[in-house]
Amino acid sequence: MHLLIRKLLHPLRKESRMASQPQLEMRRPHLDHIPTIPLPDGYTIRPYLRGDEAAWAAIMNECIGSNWTAERCRQSLTSKPQFEPEGLFFAACGEQPVGTACAWRNAVEERQIGYVHMVGVLRAHRGKRLGWAVTVEVLNHLKRRGFSEAHLLTDDWRLSAIRSYLGVGFEPLLTHESHPERWKKVYEQLGGDPSPHPPPPQGEGEQP
Numbered sequence: 377m378h379l380l381i382r383k384l385l386h387p388l389r390k391e392s393r394m395a396s397q398p399q400l401e402m403r404r405p406h407l408d409h410i411p412t413i414p415l416p417d418g419y420t421i422r423p424y425l426r427g428d429e430a431a432w433a434a435i436m437n438e439c440i441g442s443n444w445t446a447e448r449c450r451q452s453l454t455s456k457p458q459f460e461p462e463g464l465f466f467a468a469c470g471e472q473p474v475g476t477a478c479a480w481r482n483a484v485e486e487r488q489i490g491y492v493h494m495v496g497v498l499r500a501h502r503g504k505r506l507g508w509a510v511t512v513e514v515l516n517h518l519k520r521r522g523f524s525e526a527h528l529l530t531d532d533w534r535l536s537a538i539r540s541y542l543g544v545g546f547e548p549l550l551t552h553e554s555h556p557e558r559w560k561k562v563y564e565q566l567g568g569d570p571s572p573h574p575p576p577p578q579g580e581g582e583q584p
Contacts, residue, residue: 397554399529400562402538402546407519407526411544413509415467418562419474421513424464429454431466431473439496453494457484465513467497467506474501476509479517490518492528495537508540515544532558535565542566 415421429446432453436444453459463479481495492514498507518526528546530537548559 383462397558398552399531400538400555400558401549402528402530402541403524403549403552404515404544404546407523409518409545410515410519411510413505413512413544415506415509416504417444418469420468421509422466422468424454424461424466428466428473430463432464432476435473435476435496435498436494438498440494450572453478458482460517460521461515463517465510465517466503467510469501474498475506475510477507477514479514481523485523488524489513490521490523490526492526492541495528505540507537508544511540511544531563535562538562539566552572561577 417474429449433444433446436449453464454461458481460479465477466473467475475497477495478493480491481489482491492511495507495511497510515526525545527549528541529540548555550556550559
């Protein structure tokens with residue numbers, strides 16, 4: 377009986393360990409040679425406009441968690457001192473926002489490391505490189521603002537997103553003991569060889 381219980385609990389323990397692990401981190405060590413991603417016919421990229429919170433929440437509800445609302449968007453994003461309206465981008469089909477990515481920083485005074493934050497595309501519009509396109513817009517914004525590198529956080533199972541991040545110049549960054557093995561598995565699923573990079577020494581780009 378005890379053996380049966382252990383077998384039943386094993387996947388739950390594994391799931392619990394995964395939930396307790398930090399997200400994967402990626403780094404683009406410079407903001408040179410940012411690629412150009414052509415948009416499909418009928419799509420455009422635009423920055424945030426006042427009142428976009430509801431559209432942003434709808435995208436998040438399909439991509440990152442649930443229970444997003446316009447008010448929650450204001451509380452967690454657009455009312456924060458780090459938020460810059462010109463750094464939140466939407467991919468739009470006609471007038472309808474269908475994808476998004478946001479430039480972010482951990483502190484208002486941060487001027488070296490910028491983040492590509494909250495990237496998502498509605499299911500009906502995936503497979504068109506819209507995630508690539510909004511990510512590139514954020515990178516260009518960070519470059520204009522004088523940042524020297526870009527980081528992002530992602531999850532092991534977001535393989536399409538990871539493929540797009542690799543495609544625009546990001547590379548794995550090892551910041552946790554679990555990362556080497558997890559990146560190895562990610563690359564196996566993507567059909568490539570891992571080349572993760574340890575975090576730079578203090579004073580050369582790593583956050584304290």
